[in-house]
Amino acid sequence: LSSQWRVVKGDFLTSEIVQMPVKVMGKYLVKEVAIPSEWRDKEVYLHLDIISQWLRSVVVNGRLINYNSFLHPFGAISEVNLTPYIKPGEVNRIELWPATISTFNEETMEIKAIKIGCKAP
Numbered sequence: 001l002s003s004q005w006r007v008v009k010g011d012f013l014t015s016e017i018v019q020m021p022v023k024v025m026g027k028y029l030v031k032e033v034a035i036p037s038e039w040r041d042k043e044v045y046l047h048l049d050i051i052s053q054w055l056r057s058v059v060v061n062g063r064l065i066n067y068n069s070f071l072h073p074f075g076a077i078s079e080v081n082l083t084p085y086i087k088p089g090e091v092n093r094i095e096l097w098p099a100t101i102s103t104f105n106e107e108t109m110e111i112k113a114i115k116i117g118c119k120a121p
Contacts, residue, residue, distance in 0.1 A: 001046075001094075001114045005031045010106045023051075023110040029096040033116065037089030042118040046080040046094070049113040059095040060085035073099045082116070 007026035008015045018024050035044070046058065055074040058065040063085045067074045074080070086092050094116075098107035 001031065001033065001116055005029050007109070020114055021110075021112050023108065025106040025108055027106060028098065029109060029111075031094050032091050033094055034091050035086050035088050035116075039086075039118045040088040042083075044082045044086050044088075044116065044118045046078075046082050047113070047115040047117070048074065048078045048080065048096075048111065050074070050076055050078075051110040051112060052076070054098045054107060054109055055096055056099040057095075057097040058082075059093075059097060061087065061092055 002020040004017050004019060005022070006015045006029070007018050007022075007024045008028050008030060009026050012027060015026075018029075022029075048055065053073040053076060055078075056066065058074075058080050060082055065080060065082075065085065067078075096109065098109055100107055
């Protein structure tokens with residue numbers, strides 16, 4: 001997942017392409033990811049290594065994943081189980097949303113590493 005991502009800006013209309021690792025200001029990060037059909041019936045995880053605990057939500061194909069409540073962001077190193085949310089054999093949309101989501105404000109989002117992978121059943 002270290003290739004190009006799109007950072008959506010505070011007006012929700014403009015965006016720019018960024019490469020991982022990244023430190024960028026914006027509303028959220030988004031990427032379309034082709035999930036191999038061979039990953040069907042396997043556990044799929046998103047690995048994140050972030051600088052600070054800015055990440056509040058991971059959204060996969062429009063479905064929200066929060067750590068454990070609104071008050072707790074993901075840790076600096078996280079393994080997020082995407083299995084119930086992905087569609088193997090298709091292109092899937094992954095969004096990373098920061099803790100503060102207020103009108104027109106942008107957050108600093110810094111990612112050291114991001115990967116996606118699966119475990120055999």
